[in-house]
Amino acid sequence: MMCLISIVGTGRVGASIAFLCVSNGLDDVLLVNTTKEKAIGESLDVASAIPANSKFSIRGTDDYSELIGSDIVIIAASVGIYTKHRAENIDHQVAMIKNIAKKIKKYCPSAIVLLVSNPLDVLTYFFQKTTGFSRFKVIGIASSLDTSRFRYYISETLSVPQSSVSNALVLGEHGDSMVPIFSGVSVGDNPLFSMIDSRDTITDNVRNYWRTLRNFKSRSQFGIAKNVFDVVDAIRNKKEISIPASVVLDGEYDEHDVAMGIPVIINQNGVSEIQKIKLDDTESSSLKKSAEKIRSDIKSVHD
Template sequence: MLISIVGSGRVGSSIGFLCVSNGLDDVLFVNKTKEKAIGEALDIANAIPANSKISIRGTDDYSELVGSDIVVITASVDIYLKDRTENIGLQVKMVKDIAEKIKEYCPSAIVLMVSNPLDVLTYFFQKQSGFSRFKVIGIASSLDTSRFRYYISETLSVPQSSISNALVLGEHGDSMVPIFSGVSVGGNPLFSLIDSRDTITENVRNYWKTLRNFKSRSQFGIAKNTFDVIDAIVKKKEIVIPASIVLEGEYGEYNIAMGVPVKIDQNGVSEIQKIKLDDTEASSLKKII
């Protein structure tokens, strides 16, 4: 298989590193600056396991996407500082251009969207490319879920391993909806251990802003969450996570992309799962639209 990553900045290179260091499969970086792609590939090449036959290389030539089984999009026109939608016009144009190239050179690929605004770009890529909605997957709600689990752990001073069924749905943005109603901690319902959902919800929504008080942007969390999906596809396993996909009636929504629970296998999304929400969660999810 060939795993191609469009964009070789911090996130793209971190995803590439995880794929290569785990001996997953061949990796190609495609970047608008050829030297950047080649440089990251040269560096990460030193992490190839000694017993592995895989390779990694970099280019600015989209025609080298031919044969790609998975394409991960991490490219960005600029860094955002206040809101993920700051550069939305330029980002949409960029993704539409990338969609045309992927459609031309590797029309059978599964596409993992990582660039922001995540849900908007997932939607426009799927519409521009004409790919099956089950093969265009936005990776972000699983990251938000990791952040939700982190704040539950911090609030209750418990290990994250004791937390079950944490989940974040909706947009990857200021209206994301942590799903408290199904969470248990050490076998106990979360609602029996906290007074309010408000503080944790606000902390999860603003996690990226808190992180940016200390470093320029998130990197490793999203890389690991994306790698887990790539790993499942390559190894023909199943993984159940929340991810963004264009909806056609699921959760009562049509013609939008947002994070919902999905099952992913070697062919892309195999199932959109329906879960029970309490009234507050259902109402919050509706407010996104």
């Protein structure tokens, strides 16, 4: 059965996600952008990547009414570029997400919504509150990207292939308070803690990955695009994927009324399970501080 994957925001990230969906023949793709020409241009470019045996298409528009029939909506829109931290444009980004949320509620209220825009956890929270959608169908995709970066730095630190690193997770804020979970990580058959002296250097590297990357290019696009694609593929093909992602919490990890990255299982219906994992005392304390940071950002928003 065909479905429609809609992507709101056709910058580098949105276009990269569209490319992966189209080139892998997932489904019809709609690009929505405030500048119609940008959406059409990206759709024309990506259309050249449609496999010869694919029955699917891609098109671009600035008309939100074309979201009707969308099964999955990905939000990768932004009002500006952050340079110091992900929450520096918070008021404008929240205003943007509320506006988008009202349109999605109007035109495709049954869609599963994947958020990519920053500040990721704050926007996930406000989108869910604005729409009243099930919290299990409003999912912020970023902690899985941070997890990829955590795994990368472990492999670089120990000079081992990433494939030898298992059970790496990053929870909490997609921001400077994110919490790499060291206690469950194994490298080969050995616990990570038996192979490193301190968690501080790796933690700092993971939190500052985006800043390091920006020393060499303007912003990241491919890592987050692949992480989003993996979730879309799982939803579309009725598979399960186990990743950390941001959802609004209602008692899980002793947190209420805040969205942050926690381990979840996602299937064709959205989040099917919030997984409870064991944390050591340092991780539990850091996760509590991360939740408070997100909650503080939420309260700072000026309507």
